[in-house]
Amino acid sequence: MTTASIKDQLTYPVRFLDGVSDARHIIGMGRSLGRSDEEIHKGLELRRVRWAYYALALGRHEIHDSGETLFIPRTIQRPDYEFEIALLLDRATKAGWTEEEAEDFLQAHGRVTILNDLSCRCLQTEDNQLGLGPARSKSILGKALGPRFLPYAEFAKRNPHIVLRVNGEVRLETQACTDSTLWTFPKISSYLSQQLLILEAGTLIGSGTFGGGSIAETSGKYPWLADGNTVDVVEMEVEGIGVLKNRFTRRSEEDG
16 A cells, blocks of 8 residues: 655645754753853743744645655755654634643644654854854755654644664654653644734644754764765654655765
8 A cells, every 4th residue: 555645735835834842952952052051041941931933835845755865965064854743734723722722723623744854054053153043954955754644633642652763773762742842732833823823724833853853962973964975764753653764865876
């Protein structure tokens, strides 16, 4: 049985929102950037009360299915994976929701899948120095999604087990929600609703990167994706959804 393409289940351009939701990820990124404990703590406290997000409009060519090989331009010096969950809204949201009202809405009108929120860290560093947001660095490589959508109601029944593997090596194994999770999908949806931001059907919302779910936050422990002429296979597994698997390379197939 062939799995339906994620690309065929979306409406283009896809409105995509994503932010920072995990305290462990925030701390890891802060340390890798050489920030002081005081600076990290200040940023963490701010993100407890505000969901800092960026927004993109994604075309079909910017969505990658599980099983695809992604070719990274050699001009991108520090390509990175980011392990997340994506929420797809099947109906438009409304203003002024409480967290409980948002939860009820998602139970009836939300679906989730695995998201690899691919990032160009070289561009992200440049833009941060200019006081800009991360949108440019998050748009170059697109987004990998899959292998299938699961009703949010099924996802919410459990705290699913998640595993990240790169070339067969386990780099992260935990639960989707831990004591470091600052923002859940109902909390995010309620926050946006309270800001009077109405989201149309077909909008995708990223969960934010799981703590330990990116290369950047490991302070040089792992090389960047497709470093040199390597071919990296990244597998992101979420209980109940399956495995999002993609190959990353700098070389074309003709180059061998």
